[in-house]
Amino acid sequence: MNEILNEITLFSVVSLGAIGGVAAIILFLVAQKFKVIEDPRIDQVEELLPAANCGGCGLAGCRALAEAIVKAESLEGFNCPPGGSDVMQDIAKAMGWEAGETTPMIAVLRCNGTREQAPPKVRYDSAMTCAFAHALFAGEGGCPYGCLGCGDCVLACSFDAMYMDKETGLPVILDDKCVACAACVKECPRNIIEMRKKGKKDRRIFVSCINEEKGGVARKNCKVACIGCGKCLKECKFDAITLENNLAYIDFEKCTLCRKCPPVCPTNAIHELNFPVRKQKPAETVES
Amino acid sequence: MEKLKTFVMGGVHPPENKLAEKQSILRLDPPESVAIPLSQHLGVPAAPVVNKGDEVLAGQLIAKGEAFISANIHASVSGKVAKIDAVIDSSGYRKKAILINTEGDKWTDGIDQDESLVTDYDLDSKEITRRIQDNGVVGMGGATFPSHVKMMVPKGKKAEYLIINGVECEPCLTADHRLMLEKGEEIMVGITLQMKALGVDKAIIGIENNKADALEHLERLAEKYPAISVQGLKVKYPQGAEKQLIKALVNREVPSGKLPIEVGCVVHNVGTSFAVYEAVLKNKPLMERVVTVSGTSVKKPGNFMVRIGTPVITLIEAAGGLPEDTGKVINGGPMMGKALNDLNVPVTKGTSGILIFTEAESKRPPEQNCIRCARCLTICPMGLEPYLLAQLTDKKRLEECEDERIMDCMECGSCLYICPSGKPLLDHIRVGKTRVGKMIRERAG
Numbered sequence: 260m261n262e263i264l265n266e267i268t269l270f271s272v273v274s275l276g277a278i279g280g281v282a283a284i285i286l287f288l289v290a291q292k293f294k295v296i297e298d299p300r301i302d303q304v305e306e307l308l309p310a311a312n313c314g315g316c317g318l319a320g321c322r323a324l325a326e327a328i329v330k331a332e333s334l335e336g337f338n339c340p341p342g343g344s345d346v347m348q349d350i351a352k353a354m355g356w357e358a359g360e361t362t363p364m365i366a367v368l369r370c371n372g373t374r375e376q377a378p379p380k381v382r383y384d385s386a387m388t389c390a391f392a393h394a395l396f397a398g399e400g401g402c403p404y405g406c407l408g409c410g411d412c413v414l415a416c417s418f419d420a421m422y423m424d425k426e427t428g429l430p431v432i433l434d435d436k437c438v439a440c441a442a443c444v445k446e447c448p449r450n451i452i453e454m455r456k457k458g459k460k461d462r463r464i465f466v467s468c469i470n471e472e473k474g475g476v477a478r479k480n481c482k483v484a485c486i487g488c489g490k491c492l493k494e495c496k497f498d499a500i501t502l503e504n505n506l507a508y509i510d511f512e513k514c515t516l517c518r519k520c521p522p523v524c525p526t527n528a529i530h531e532l533n534f535p536v537r538k539q540k541p542a543e544t545v546e547s
Numbered sequence: 548m549e550k551l552k553t554f555v556m557g558g559v560h561p562p563e564n565k566l567a568e569k570q571s572i573l574r575l576d577p578p579e580s581v582a583i584p585l586s587q588h589l590g591v592p593a594a595p596v597v598n599k600g601d602e603v604l605a606g607q608l609i610a611k612g613e614a615f616i617s618a619n620i621h622a623s624v625s626g627k628v629a630k631i632d633a634v635i636d637s638s639g640y641r642k643k644a645i646l647i648n649t650e651g652d653k654w655t656d657g658i659d660q661d662e663s664l665v666t667d668y669d670l671d672s673k674e675i676t677r678r679i680q681d682n683g684v685v686g687m688g689g690a691t692f693p694s695h696v697k698m699m700v701p702k703g704k705k706a707e708y709l710i711i712n713g714v715e716c717e718p719c720l721t722a723d724h725r726l727m728l729e730k731g732e733e734i735m736v737g738i739t740l741q742m743k744a745l746g747v748d749k750a751i752i753g754i755e756n757n758k759a760d761a762l763e764h765l766e767r768l769a770e771k772y773p774a775i776s777v778q779g780l781k782v783k784y785p786q787g788a789e790k791q792l793i794k795a796l797v798n799r800e801v802p803s804g805k806l807p808i809e810v811g812c813v814v815h816n817v818g819t820s821f822a823v824y825e826a827v828l829k830n831k832p833l834m835e836r837v838v839t840v841s842g843t844s845v846k847k848p849g850n851f852m853v854r855i856g857t858p859v860i861t862l863i864e865a866a867g868g869l870p871e872d873t874g875k876v877i878n879g880g881p882m883m884g885k886a887l888n889d890l891n892v893p894v895t896k897g898t899s900g901i902l903i904f905t906e907a908e909s910k911r912p913p914e915q916n917c918i919r920c921a922r923c924l925t926i927c928p929m930g931l932e933p934y935l936l937a938q939l940t941d942k943k944r945l946e947e948c949e950d951e952r953i954m955d956c957m958e959c960g961s962c963l964y965i966c967p968s969g970k971p972l973l974d975h976i977r978v979g980k981t982r983v984g985k986m987i988r989e990r991a992g
């Protein structure tokens with residue numbers, strides 16, 4: 260009896276061992292054949308990225324950016340908006356490359372058509388989605404360029420950097436939370452939100468309007484619309500302001516933040532943010 | 548009478564509310580000023596041929612449609628061109644329009660203003676099409692597709708049937724109904740003209756049996772025209788849609804993304820047939836149309852023959868003024884129409900009705916969660932899955948939207964009407980269609 264048992268045990272051990280051995284060899288060969296050689300630097304770079312997966316760099320998440328950076332062997336043309344300059348410096352140090360200086364950007368709402376400035380003429384009665392409202396009509400205030408106030412941008416923000424101000428009906432961008440991923444820029448059906456240079460001490464000057472209608476028409480709907488009068492153009496000594504289609508635009512690359520243009524704007528359409536209060540005759544600007 | 552026909556797939560039965568069906572068409576005097584939009588048709592906007600300050604006569608060409616799919620636009624009143632400027636139109640946005648201040652009512656010499664019926668003509672197909680094109684006739688059902696383009700059958704295709712749409716399946720609207728009753732003979736002559744232009748020998752007029760008087764009237768008139776038959780249809784929305792009407796009348800299905808000519812059919816509205824009659828035999832451009840003004844709160848609901856470019860408010864005043872508790876003013880029918888955000892919007896070639904809803908009527912039900920009842924699937928006349936299209940649009944999965952045939956949606960609004968959870972399904976799908984359309988155009992380069 261014992262002998263038979265021993266025999267079965269022996270047979271099992273030997274045969275299973277043999278099968279295991281053969282399988283191991285096959286697996287080894289297959290693994291050699293289909294081996295994926297991955298640059299260990301990709302993991303290294305990914306480690307340094309903020310893991311927000313926001314898509315602000317234009318690629319599908321942080322891993323994709325890391326792969327692209329390692330493949331290109333340089334940091335030129337790559338930017339991680341949430342990480343900013345610091346992260347790029349870190350990556351450069353770890354990889355032993357040169358890192359260019361990246362300018363920190365921030366989302367800026369270029370509309371100041373609050374309920375008070377652009378009083379609603381009709382009532383919108385459908386799902387609160389800007390995409391629907393944009394397809395239906397010019398907006399409660401009547402401005403075909405203005406903010407619709409349904410908050411698609413707020414929903415698109417994955418950093419809690421925006422909220423809807425119930426009183427004004429406009430979204431508010433929080434300076435300290437915005438990482439310039441531009442998700443809101445893509446979401447807005449009217450392209451009201453623009454990525455602009457964050458500026459020294461977070462100071463920014465911009466035309467808070469994108470209305471290209473003639474001055475009179477724009478003004479009829481909104482008291483703070485840019486009417487394309489060109490006064491700011493004459494005031495600017497740095498050629499930073501251009502006037503096209505009845506709309507002034509301040510180039511943030513050229514603007515020196517000299518604060519000459521906001522006071523001359525007859526409709527207070529030019530906003531300055533985070534500046535100290537003016538001593539004489541403070542301009543009545545409403546911070547958006 | 549023969550058995551009533553209808554289409555098979557989907558459809559709904561909204562309350563008809565045809566309040567103005569007994570009111571005969573009332574011709575309104577030309578308004579003090581008109582704003583005539585340059586884009587009143589599908590396709591490329593017309594290019595103005597008059598300048599500010601020019602004196603124009605009613606019926607004079609003021610903008611020329613030069614592209615293949617475009618239509619001429621004529622002055623609807625005589626007077627001085629005040630300016631060419633952007634005015635708010637029914638889209639809710641400002642669009643270019645020609646504004647004319649009315650002075651008197653002088654018509655151009657070419658127009659035969661005599662009301663008497665003309666039945667004899669000796670014109671060939673080319674000449675008929677040319678006159679339709681010159682006089683700016685477009686589809687009067689609401690889609691405003693330039694009529695002369697439909698008359699040109701593409702090479703390799705052959706038209707067998709001319710289908711005349713007298714369905715008027717939208718609730719509340721009665722403009723076509725009244726036109727059939729009052730201008731039946733003219734419509735018949737118009738149909739013969741259209742048949743000649745197309746080179747077909749069979750025409751079918753489809754009329755829903757809630758318009759029994761019109762059905763009877765046209766059946767009697769059709770006895771004189773052996774080529775034209777009249778077919779009664781069961782009441783079902785959206786039977787007035789091209790593809791549904793073809794299915795109901797000749798039992799053919801237009802393939803996805805194709806035009807009716809694919810199955811040998813060309814569909815025209817009764818209003819278009821009347822406009823064709825006037826354009827070809829009276830040389831009168833499309834400068835007037837019948838508009839229904841209706842609503843439960845309206846004092847005098849009615850059907851009005853008005854000049855193109857008349858402000859909507861003038862029409863409302865003719866119907867007894869704007870009621871106090873008005874919630875919405877709708878341009879078009881209650882199912883497919885659109886709320887206006889300004890009452891000075893001009894009447895265009897495609898305006899079939901102005902509906903006034905009270906505050907209570909215009910309220911949308913609160914939106915709740917989808918309960919997976921699949922009613923939107925059962926009623927969709929195109930066999931689509933509205934709930935799915937809405938969700939895919941929300942998630943921006945546009946390729947899948949395209950695979951689910953979102954572009955086949957004709958925006959009839961049945962899904963939105965039937966949804967027990969009050970979901971604005973059609974609004975989602977409209978946004979989806981715009982996005983998918985953009986994607987397809989980008990892909991094509």
